[in-house]
Amino acid sequence: MEALVAIAIGTLTAVGIYLALRMRTFPVIVGLTVLSYAVNLFLFTSGRLTQNRAPIIGTSDVYADPLPQALVLTAIVISFGMTAVIMIMAIGGFLESGHDRVNMADAAGDDETGDAAGEERA
C-alpha cells in the first residue's frame, strides 16, 4: 500500500507542477488544484498508513493518529476556498482583458501603473 500511495502522490505532484507551469490561467488553476490533492494525500499519510483502525483511543487496541486527519480537513477547506478565489479572479481577468494568458505582455511593460492610474482618472 505504501508504494501505491507514494506513486499516487508523486504522479499528482508531477501533473500539478506541469500544469501550473502552463501559459494559460485555466490549466494553471487545474494544476494548483491537483497539487493540493497531492499535498492533502501526503499530509494524510504523515500519520502513518493504517487499515481498519478508529482514530479514537479505547475503541480498539491500536488506533489511527487523529491529528493528520484534522490537519488534512483544514487543508482541504483552505485549498477549496483558495481555488474559488483564484477562479473568480481568473474569470474577472478574462472578462476584462478578453484572453486568459498568464503573462503580462500586453500591459506594454513599462506602462503597468500608468495604465491603472489612467483608468481611475477616466
Place this chain on the structure above:
Amino acid sequence: MMGHWIIAPVVLPAFVAGVMVLALRSDLLLKRIAGIGSILALNAIALALLWSATIHGPEVYFLGEWPAPFGIVLVLDRLSALMVALLAALALPVVLYAIGSGWDRKGAHFHPLLQFLLMGIGGAFLTGDAFNLFVFFEILLIASYGLMIHGGGSVRTRAGIQYVAFNLVGSSLFLFALALTYGLTGTLNIADLAQKLPTLPEGDAALLRVTAVMMILVFAIKGALVPLQFWLPGTYANAPGVVAAMFAVMTKVGAYAVLRFGAVVFPPELAATGSLLQDLILPAGLVTLALGAIGVLGATTLPRLVAFGGIASMGTAFTAIGAFTPETSSAALYYILHSTLATAAMFLVADLVTRRRAHARLTEVAPPIAQSGLISALFLAGAVAMAGMPPLSGFLGKLLILDAFRTQEALVWTVVLASSFLMILGYARAGSVLFWKATALEVPAGRWPREGLAFSATIALLAGLAGLTVLAGPLTDWLGETAAGLYAPEAYIAAARLGEGG
C-alpha cells in the same frame, strides 16, 4: 499577565470585519469609524502586550484550554509582541491614508479586508504552532488577494492572479514541509519541536534537512528572498499604493518566521541542520540586496522603484538574520522596524505622485503635478530613509548591521555599502526626473483636493522613522535583550507549559 488579551489581536479585527460585512455593508462612514476604532484599540492592546512581555516574560495562551502539544497555543514573547506592535503602528497611518485619499471608496470591502489582513498577520506573529502558522498565512493571503485587486482594472487583476498562483504553490510547499515535520516528530508545536528535534535518530537527519529547507523556502517566498522574489515587483507595483504600503509588513512575516524557526526550531546547535540555514540565507540575503539595489537603479516606474527598494531592504534584513547570532538578529530587528515604516511611507509618496499624473514613468520628463513642493520633500525624506543615509534611522540600522558583521566585513560590508550607493543613485535619478524642473512650469491649481489626512498619514510614518532615530539607544538595548532571549529559548519552551494545559 495578559490572560485572554493575548488572543485579542486576532479576535478583535475578525469580529470588526464580520460586523462590517454583515451590518455596515453600505455605510462607508460607519465602516471608516469602525476601522479606525478597531485599529486604535489594536494599538492599545499591542502596547499592553509589549509591556507585559517585557515585564513578565513569555506567556502562553491555550485555545479552548487544550493542553499544549495537542491543542493550539498562542505564545506572547518580546519578539511577537514587538511585531504585533509594529503591525498596529503601521495600520493606523495606512487606514488614515486610505480614507484621506479616497482609496476606500473604490471598492465595497476595503475596510473589512484590511481587518482580516490584520487578523492574519497578527495571528502569524503570535502563534506557537507551525500548522496554525500555515492557517494564519492563508488568512493573511486571502485578505491580501482581495486588497491587491482592490479598485479593479485588467492589469491589476491579472497581476493578482500571478500573485495568487505563486502563493498557492508556496502554501502547498508549506503543507509538504509540515507533513514531513509531523511524520518525523509527531508534533507541530514550536516549543515541542525545539525539544524533540535534537533527540531525533541519526537516520532522520537527511529528512530533517529537507524539511528545514522547505520551510525556509516558504518563508523566503513570503519575504521575497532571491530566487523567490519574482512575485513582489509586479504585485506591489500594480496593487493600490495604500495596499502596497500595508503589504510592507507582510514581507516581514517571512523574516519573522525565518528568525523564529532558525533560532528556536533549527538553531545552529542542532546537529542535523548545523549551519545549513546560515549557508543558505546569508548569501541569498546578499544577492537579494544587490538585486534590489540594481532594480532601484533600473526601475522604469516609481512604484516599481519602491518595490525594488523593498526587496533591497528585505535583503539587508535577511543578511542580518542569516548569521543567526544574537548581535546580528538585534540589528536585523531594528532594521525591520525601520524598513517597514520607510517602505510604507515611500509607497504612499509614490501613490501621491501616481494619482496626480497620467503615468508614473521614470523614462521621460513628466508634467508638473499639484502640491509638488510638499510631495517632493516627502520623497526626499523617504529616499534618505530607504537608501540608509543619515540622519534617519536607515543609516543607524545599516550601521548596526555593519557593526554586527565585524568578523565577515569584507563580503558583507562591500555588498551593503555598494548597494547603498546604487540606491542613492537610483533615488536621486527618480527624484530629479519626477520633481526637478529647470524652468517654472504652470501648476494646474485647484484640480486636486488638499488631502490633508493623506499627507498627515505619510508624515506620521516619516515621523515614526525620526522617532526610531531619536530613541535608537534605549530601543537597541531592548532589542538586544529580545534577541538574546530568542537564542536562549528555555524561557519560551517553559512558558509553553507542554503537557499541562490551561
